[in-house]
Amino acid sequence: MKTSVNISSKKGLFRHGEVLSTDRTRIGYQSIGDGPGILLVHGALRDSNDYTRLAIALSRSFTVHLMDRRGRGLSGPQGPEYAMDKECEDVQAVREATGADYLIGHSYGGLVSLELASMDPSIAKVGLYEPGVLLRPMDDAWMRLYEQALLRNDRRGAFAHFVRGMGQTPLTRLPYWYAKLILRLMVRGEHWRKIARLLPQNLQEHREVRRLSSSCLNYGDTQADVLVIQGDKSPDTTKEAMTALTGAINRSKLETVNGLDHFGPENEGGPDRIACLLANFFLIPEGVR
Structure with a gap:
């Protein structure tokens, strides 16, 4: 079930919509631009409004959809049965509502995007900025x-x-x-x-x-073309994980952006520079590296 209403955001540029996920949780999103559809999945402690500059930069060539993951913004609560499967169902619901073929994921949103892409061969391309994958178990x-x-x-x-x-x-x-x-x-x-x-x-x-820690090498069956981006100011442990992830996925490429850290895609990071890399990646025909 989908409803879509034109509502002015703070900048007056975005169209707002919402969709019901599998468990009937409302998932809201905002959209901008015209062209092939991209869905951006944001990181932890963030919402869609932290990525508006990236969306605006990409909107010159694409329709960009910024979803609010459950638990914030335009969306309903996480719910008592929260798990990664719920996140994947939410992304899939927004994909079906918008027709977006491509995904962008940052940090935890990158992990969500990877999980979904590894299960769904219909996802053609995934752009990731330092997805939340780990090489070793996380101490709790x-x-x-x-x-x-x-x-x-x-x-x-x-x-x-x-x-x-x-x-x-x-x-x-x-x-x-x-x-x-x-x-x-x-x-x-x-x-x-x-x-x-x-x-x-x-x-x-x-x-x-x-x-899901130590699962970094488990995404080898991913059929999508994958671009992994990292900042050169990020910790060595992050860079090690990004290198391992790229090596595990057959159709993947790793790019390093000078001067950026883990928050590169966000409004206060370097979204214009990230947008250039992502636009070039999404515009290249599938299967061409």
């Missing part, structure tokens, strides 16, 4: 501390446990109390308010990342 000790902080309504504490636990920044090496203080000073205002709202959803999503 920080997740227990994160959950305990949420139960105390200490969202600053939960966020500090998350940042330290992921091991992707120098804050990992700092004492918890000091990392929490630094993050309080660094992350404020509306940026913090969005993160705070999404911390419960983020924990559920990273439980799925942990469940």
